[in-house]
Amino acid sequence: MDLISVLSYLCIGGGLVFWFWGTFPLLGKRSVLFKLHTLSVADTLGSMAIVVGLLLRIPNEWPLLLLAIISLALWNTVLGYVLAYCSSPGSENDG
Template sequence: MTENITSFVGYAFIALGIFLWFWGTSFLPRKRSLLFKLHTLSVSDILGSIAIIIGLLVKLPSEWPLLILAIFSLAIWNTILGYVLAYCSSAGVDHE
């Protein structure tokens, strides 16, 4: 019984993550500014991916150290990559 519940919770988190992936990525082919796409991609690629990994964590608690490391590195790398992309792409436009 508890196995069923944890399995369901895990799949629910994964489904939430995949939904966020689709929502955030669906803005990518539209004609919007780069920074707007960065906002939506941070929803999909950071928050959606974290939700998916939490779902995996519920399904497979024995591997928690590496999954926690995955969440940390995912959050830090993707956030800082967003900042670097925003900084580098706007640096050519205005010099301050």
């Protein structure tokens, strides 16, 4: 019980660190694609870590949290791709 609790806090804390690490470059003056990279990596991984931490904490909500993890992993990667495709100029109208 104690180990599980420590592990869950570790996951949530790691996810929060990921969030901050990936969101701070948003303020800088880098290109959109660089920001998109850090943001998608950090948001997806950080959010997944947080949800895993929650899953360890309260296991009886597991279907919900599993759904959240799956939709995060699928949608956020697709969204990163779509945003990169849309923000790069000069691409043809084939999408």
